[in-house]
Amino acid sequence: xxxxxxxxxxxxxxxxxxxxxxxxxxxxxxxxxxxxxxxxxxxxxxxxxxxxxxxxxxxxxxxxxxxxxxxxxxxxxxxxxxxxxxxxxxxxxxxxxxxxxxxxxxxxxxxxxxxxxxxxxxxxxxxxxx
Numbered sequence: 001x002x003x004x005x006x007x008x009x010x011x012x013x014x015x016x017x018x019x020x021x022x023x024x025x026x027x028x029x030x031x032x033x034x035x036x037x038x039x040x041x042x043x044x045x046x047x048x049x050x051x052x053x054x055x056x057x058x059x060x061x062x063x064x065x066x067x068x069x070x071x072x073x074x075x076x077x078x079x080x081x082x083x084x085x086x087x088x089x090x091x092x093x094x095x096x097x098x099x100x101x102x103x104x105x106x107x108x109x110x111x112x113x114x115x116x117x118x119x120x121x122x123x124x125x126x127x128x129x130x
Contacts, residue, residue, distance in 0.1 A: 042071045066111050073104060 045067050053060055085093065 038071075038074055042067065042074075060115075063111070063115055066107070070104065070107070 049060060049064060049067060
């Protein structure tokens with residue numbers, strides 16, 4: 001298994017196999033595999049967080065809590081509607097979901113801005129998408 005060091009956090013290494021798996025998922029898969037892809041992504045984030053904690057000898061309690069909260073939010077299953085929605089109600093529900101996604105995006109952006117370690121994680125994710 002080949003291992004390489006990332007530029008953003010010296011000493012932190014990630015296996016190429018793990019990156020390639022993430023890249024394959026980023027390129028798109030079957031909808032049934034979305035849960036598996038989410039689990040692997042959060043597994044990668046947790047692994048990277050553990051490496052950062054080991055290198056810095058500091059526990060990142062706040063960052064760990066944010067990753068766990070985001071994981072729970074992503075895996076929530078929306079409740080089934082008790083009635084069929086008409087077009088306007090469906091549009092309103094989509095607007096609510098869009099607003100929630102915007103909130104998650106804002107949370108991710110602010111977390112990345114306030115935690116330099118996440119610059120490396122964000123870069124890793126972007127590299128996997130290319």
